[in-house]
Structures are given as C-alpha cells and as structure tokens.
Amino acid sequence: MNLKLLNYSLTSILRKKNKNLILFFGLLFSLTLLISSLFTSFSIKSMVLSDISSLPEITVQKVLGGRTEQIEIDRIYEIQKIRGISSVKERVWGYYFFPHRRLSNGGVNFSIVGVDLYLDEYNQTLTNLTQKYHDILNSDKLLLGKEAMETIKLGYFEDFFDFYTPDGKKTRVPIGEVVEELVGFEASSTLIVSQDLGREILGLNDGYATDIVVKVPNDAEIDNIKDQIIRLYPDTRVITKDDIHSAYNAMFDFKGGFFLALFVISSFALFLLIFEKSSGLGELEKREIATLRAIGWRINDIIKVKFIEHFILVFSATISSIIASYIIVFIFDAPLIKEIFFSSNEASPPFTMIPNIELLSILGIIAITLILYLALVLIPIWKSAIIDPSESLK
Numbered sequence: 001m002n003l004k005l006l007n008y009s010l011t012s013i014l015r016k017k018n019k020n021l022i023l024f025f026g027l028l029f030s031l032t033l034l035i036s037s038l039f040t041s042f043s044i045k046s047m048v049l050s051d052i053s054s055l056p057e058i059t060v061q062k063v064l065g066g067r068t069e070q071i072e073i074d075r076i077y078e079i080q081k082i083r084g085i086s087s088v089k090e091r092v093w094g095y096y097f098f099p100h101r102r103l104s105n106g107g108v109n110f111s112i113v114g115v116d117l118y119l120d121e122y123n124q125t126l127t128n129l130t131q132k133y134h135d136i137l138n139s140d141k142l143l144l145g146k147e148a149m150e151t152i153k154l155g156y157f158e159d160f161f162d163f164y165t166p167d168g169k170k171t172r173v174p175i176g177e178v179v180e181e182l183v184g185f186e187a188s189s190t191l192i193v194s195q196d197l198g199r200e201i202l203g204l205n206d207g208y209a210t211d212i213v214v215k216v217p218n219d220a221e222i223d224n225i226k227d228q229i230i231r232l233y234p235d236t237r238v239i240t241k242d243d244i245h246s247a248y249n250a251m252f253d254f255k256g257g258f259f260l261a262l263f264v265i266s267s268f269a270l271f272l273l274i275f276e277k278s279s280g281l282g283e284l285e286k287r288e289i290a291t292l293r294a295i296g297w298r299i300n301d302i303i304k305v306k307f308i309e310h311f312i313l314v315f316s317a318t319i320s321s322i323i324a325s326y327i328i329v330f331i332f333d334a335p336l337i338k339e340i341f342f343s344s345n346e347a348s349p350p351f352t353m354i355p356n357i358e359l360l361s362i363l364g365i366i367a368i369t370l371i372l373y374l375a376l377v378l379i380p381i382w383k384s385a386i387i388d389p390s391e392s393l394k
Helices: 003-015 017-053 075-079 124-132 134-138 146-153 185-189 195-202 219-232 241-278 283-294 299-331 337-341 359-385
Strands: 058-064 067-069 087-099 107-115 142-145 160-164 170-179 190-194 211-215 236-240
Touching: 003 017, 003 299, 017 185, 017 241, 017 299, 017 337, 017 359, 058 219, 075 087, 075 211, 075 219, 087 195, 107 124, 107 185, 107 195, 124 134, 134 170, 134 190, 142 146, 142 185, 146 170, 146 185, 170 195, 185 190, 190 195, 219 236, 236 241, 299 359
Parallel strands: 107 190, 142 170
Antiparallel strands: 058 067, 058 211, 058 236, 087 107, 087 211, 142 190, 160 170
C-alpha cells in the first residue's frame, strides 16, 4: 500500500471529522443493535439446545384428564422388555415456586431434581455430581449453582433453605455445596437433592415418579419404541427428544419475530445512512476530486484514496460495534434485549449469558456491510472522478 495515499486518506477523515463522526456513530448504533440481538439469540438458543441434547431419547409421562400425574415406577419393568432400549429410569423432579417480594416477578420457579445415589443418572452431569458429592447428598443436603445461591440469598437464606411441601409442612434442608459444574440455566434454576428428599419436597408417593426416561442407542428405532410404549400404556404421553427440540425451536421462531422487528429497524437506519452518504457527493468533495485530477492525480489513485478513507470508517464502526455488543451482552448481561428472547414473566431465575458466537454469521454481517457501503459510496466518487476537472471547478 502506498503510504502517501494512506496518509492523505487519514488527513481527509480528520478534515471532515464532524460529518464522519455523525456517520460513524450512526453506523455504530445500528450495527450494535443488530449484533447485540444476534449475540443474545445465539447464547440463549445454545443454552437451551445444550440442555435438550443431554436428555434421553424418550420421556414417558402419565396423563389423566389432560393433566400430568405421578407414574408408577413398576412400569419400568415392562418398558425395558421392549427390544432396542439400552436403559430405563424413573425421574423425580418438579418445579418449586419460591415467592419473594425482592425478586422481579414476585418469585421464581426452581427445578427440584432428586438423584438416585446408587445408580447412574439419565444426565452425565448429574451422574458426575452424584458420584462426587455422594456423601453430601446422602446426608440430605442441597447442591446448587452459584446463581441459584444468589437468588435464595435474597430471601436471607445462607446455610439452609426452607421448602414447603404440598401439605404445608416446612422442610429445612442444609446447603451442602455450591458447585461450579452447573452452568447456564442449570446454574440459575436447578436444586439437587437425594431422590427420597425430592419425593418429600414435591409430594410424590413412594413407588411413584414424575416420569420415566428411556435411552435408545439407535435413532431409527425411536418412533417404533414410542408406538410400543403407547400401546403398552395408553394413558401415557410419550415425548421424544425431537419433539422437545421442535417445541423450543417453535418458541424461538415466535420470539424471533420480535428480533426481526429490531433487525428491520436497524437495517432501515443503516440504509438511510448509506443512502444519504451515497446519493451524491457534496460540492466540497466534488471540488476536492476535481482539484486532485487537475494537479495530475490518476482516477485510480483518487478511487484508492476514497476507498481507504471509507473502508477505515465503516470497518472501524463494525469492529467497534462487535466489541460494544460483546460488552453489552456478555458483561452487562444484555439488558432489555434478553427480555425479547426469554421473557421475565416466565418466573425464571436470573441467569447469566454464556458467550456463544456463530462466527460465520458475524463475518457475513461484516462482509455485507462493507461491500454494500463501499459499493454505494465508490460509484458516485468514480462518476465524479471521470468528469473533466475544468467542468467540476467551474
């Protein structure tokens, strides 16, 4: 690169600093809004899909009158006779609403998970935690993530947590350990106890579970096994991992409509800026180009100078937008933007965004922005540069 051309481009940016600053901050605002929304969407969706990917292939629930009921554990023995199944296990889990006026929604829903201390769990994370903290769980103490601990501290709980069972009995459970292994939604909403204690807190009867989970190593067998379970127990709802995945994708498609509104607003604002800049050159810029031609500059050199000038402007705005978006989403936890994709009225505990960026999408935004902007800007510059200098200077 010719250093003289680069130096002239930088000098030109400084000479028109007021106009360039307005354009820079306009681009910065529009792109930051767009990229922050993308970062938020990528992060939440990856957290949700990560949780789904850890689930077994089939979940069996008992349904009575359209409501989910406790399911008999004895049904495991009949289900595991079906060919193609690698394991069948009961799950003890449920939601526990923790009401408190200091929480934004008047309370949050925790997920109570009761683990079997002597068998592997359906989820590898739970299995590892059960093995590592076996003695703590065996002592009927509570395991939870760092963010869940911060939430219950709002209720002035430090060393224990008071649960109220469905029959109104208060059960005080000591806090055994705040574990680092739980991340994302698990860190903010999951409370892990022994299976017996989980039954007590949730009001499950002995010999019953919340649902039954089935592992199937061959994906081609899932639908066939699902049909066999339904024929075996017509009062059950049999849900596959793909069903859950589709449901969450539908939720993101719905909330993506709100994101689309942000995208349109951001894109429209960006288009207006580009249109204003590229619809025509000001008189001063036309005179500058004509003067450069008159003193012997070639058309190629003028286009190179202007290309460098505008490339520096739009590229610096794009990079600044990415940095600002990262800070907004992953350091300040995406204020306001997060509510579009994960509404606070769902009584979910506060959670921290986990950095997850789809690099190709971000590179695509950078490429489209650079190409579109530079193409629209350089065309009128080229048209002005090919005009006879004497005509432009009249």
